[in-house]
Amino acid sequence: MVSTLLIVVDGLRASDVSKMPFITELARRGVSYDHARSVAPSLTFPAAASLATGQAPAAAGIMGNYIWAAGRLIDAACPDNLDLLRARRGNRLLPVPTLSEHLADHGRKLVAVGTGSNGGTLLLNPGAIDGHGAVIGAYPFQNDAFYAQPDSVRNQLAGNDPRTADGPFPQLDWAVDLIVDYVMPELAPDVVVLWSGELDDIQHDNGADRPASDDALLEIDRRLRRLVGRVRQSAPHTDIIVTSDHGFSNATHTIDVAETASWIPLPISRDVRIVDNNGGLLVYAGKRLRPEEADAVIEAVMSAGWSGPTFAERSKVPGALSLDDLRSGPTTDPDLLAYVSLTYHDHAGELRVGLSARGAGEQLAGGHGSTSSADMHIPLVLNGPSFRTAEQFHFPADHLDIPPTICWLIGLPVPPSMSGRVLSEASPRSTGTGSAAPESRRVVAERSAADVTTAHFQQFGGRHYFLSAERCRP
Numbered sequence: 516m517v518s519t520l521l522i523v524v525d526g527l528r529a530s531d532v533s534k535m536p537f538i539t540e541l542a543r544r545g546v547s548y549d550h551a552r553s554v555a556p557s558l559t560f561p562a563a564a565s566l567a568t569g570q571a572p573a574a575a576g577i578m579g580n581y582i583w584a585a586g587r588l589i590d591a592a593c594p595d596n597l598d599l600l601r602a603r604r605g606n607r608l609l610p611v612p613t614l615s616e617h618l619a620d621h622g623r624k625l626v627a628v629g630t631g632s633n634g635g636t637l638l639l640n641p642g643a644i645d646g647h648g649a650v651i652g653a654y655p656f657q658n659d660a661f662y663a664q665p666d667s668v669r670n671q672l673a674g675n676d677p678r679t680a681d682g683p684f685p686q687l688d689w690a691v692d693l694i695v696d697y698v699m700p701e702l703a704p705d706v707v708v709l710w711s712g713e714l715d716d717i718q719h720d721n722g723a724d725r726p727a728s729d730d731a732l733l734e735i736d737r738r739l740r741r742l743v744g745r746v747r748q749s750a751p752h753t754d755i756i757v758t759s760d761h762g763f764s765n766a767t768h769t770i771d772v773a774e775t776a777s778w779i780p781l782p783i784s785r786d787v788r789i790v791d792n793n794g795g796l797l798v799y800a801g802k803r804l805r806p807e808e809a810d811a812v813i814e815a816v817m818s819a820g821w822s823g824p825t826f827a828e829r830s831k832v833p834g835a836l837s838l839d840d841l842r843s844g845p846t847t848d849p850d851l852l853a854y855v856s857l858t859y860h861d862h863a864g865e866l867r868v869g870l871s872a873r874g875a876g877e878q879l880a881g882g883h884g885s886t887s888s889a890d891m892h893i894p895l896v897l898n899g900p901s902f903r904t905a906e907q908f909h910f911p912a913d914h915l916d917i918p919p920t921i922c923w924l925i926g927l928p929v930p931p932s933m934s935g936r937v938l939s940e941a942s943p944r945s946t947g948t949g950s951a952a953p954e955s956r957r958v959v960a961e962r963s964a965a966d967v968t969t970a971h972f973q974q975f976g977g978r979h980y981f982l983s984a985e986r987c988r989p
Contacts, residue, residue: 517750518925521708526715527759529894535736545898546941548912553761555841556795557883557890560591562760563638567613569918569933574844576610579792583799592632608641610847612932614918615640619647626704630686631712633662653677653686684713687738695745722765722880754899761883762890764868769878770821772871778815783808791871794884798853821869823859824886824968824984834962843934858885859986886984902941911973911980936976965989
């Protein structure tokens, strides 16, 4: 019997919940967090890995949608690429334990169903390949009309085709019906995750706050109303968690990553890989660089006219922040030199939102991946018998807190591998955090008097939360 349903709407901004009548109703009758944040980088696959593990992306092993690993570029959207990454990591895709594995150790089960990329769905439960629950992706894969693990699930669903459903979002209609008609009665999971990828696709093409994106919000909201209604008909006491993987920004310019090699000093340029990730860049070293060589790379990147806040590995370059501030545990990506946000404020105070692409001809209307508040701020709504009603919290929360909270909801101990905290203040039985106030902290890095980066953090409930960072530059 399903006890927890986690719904992730890809690209949903906190401000857009008001455009979704049903989600607004869930928030009004439940608990909402108005300071919830994405992980950094604010990208789909790092968020999926953090939701799967309760660890920050650096520890969960997925720092971007595109990463550089074992001498090649990995696009995490494709399960075959993730299988290659798994093989190169000793047959373990994510190097830390997952929520699904923890559930399986206690005789429980998690099933993830996604309408975004199949790789993203697999990241929510990579152990499905080994029989820990299941994953079902609604997009065609190889010779099948959908992606599914383990093989037994794929065989049971043979003949189903998500593309045959009616309506503007056939895959989401298919996924909603699949959860109620197949996943719940046949697989009997304790936790179901639905990942809706439709809004993200539309906003990349059209931007946020556009008629197409507003229409998508309503269409998705109608389907989520139908899903929750049908789930609660079968399991009335199901707890619902609604969130997003990241926020969204409308772009002001596009950066051609193919030109970046010219910014790196020639003697070491062949050993550096700059990997585009929409609103951010990941800078890798192909070999272990000397400190002065690594700083030369960071200096070149920070001098580029498009660079915003830069988080670097043990760098002495003025204006660079530390990658350690984005981590909750040890890094699993030793070749990563820096994460560069592409959003900044220019000398006139105007916000400049850059998106990285692999060619000058590729233009996107909107995107994410930066450290700006627009990309980092996400919704978080908790609704159900385990939660308070009509409560809005000003406490920080992020993706790392959701896995331990799910453990708490279904009565399991929180494993020590999870860095997040239980959102226990949302319980009607909680009495200890109502008057507590987060402790705010700022880190300021000056490159010059006119070029200053400021990162914002909060301490609360034993957690160190990264909220956002902005660079004001000439």
